Structures are given as structure tokens and as C-alpha cells.
Amino acid sequence: MDTANKETILTESIIRDGATLVSINKQTINFTCKCGKNHTKQKSAICKTSGAFCKDCTDRNTQIKRIKAKIVLNANLLAQQAT
Numbered sequence: 001m002d003t004a005n006k007e008t009i010l011t012e013s014i015i016r017d018g019a020t021l022v023s024i025n026k027q028t029i030n031f032t033c034k035c036g037k038n039h040t041k042q043k044s045a046i047c048k049t050s051g052a053f054c055k056d057c058t059d060r061n062t063q064i065k066r067i068k069a070k071i072v073l074n075a076n077l078l079a080q081q082a083t
Ligand SMILES: [Zn+2]
Pocket: 033, 034, 035, 036, 037, 053, 054, 055, 056, 057, 058
């Protein structure tokens, strides 16, 4: 991934995730999460996976994803229920 592209993805992630950019460093960026917490994160982590969220929000997002997957799984199981 070239640098210019990476910066674009970073900026888009910050806008999309409702965060406010504080400063960009070489490997990390410092931002205010939409919950109001200040957080520093690896640039690559924001681009590749978790978005511009603080640790608490990332943990919550992960749990929500897990619950959503479970709901789908349960719905599938219920659909297969013998009548
Ligand atoms: Zn947060």
C-alpha cells in the first residue's frame, strides 16, 4: 500500500467512524474517538481492521460483531427446526 493511499484511507476512516484527528505521526495517529476519549493507534491497525476507535469502543464493536454472528447462527438453527 503506498503512503498517499494509506493517508486517504486513514482520513476516510476517521470521518466514517466519527473521530476527530489530533495529530499524525510516523507510525501512529492520535485522535479523539467519537465517545470523547483520546487514543493513539497504529496507522496500519486503523487501515486494515478496527477503524478509528479507542480501545473500549473497539472491544465493544468486537463483541457486537460476535453477537450479530451468533444471532445469524441461531436464526439459521431455528429455520432448520423440525416441525
Ligand atoms: Zn471510544
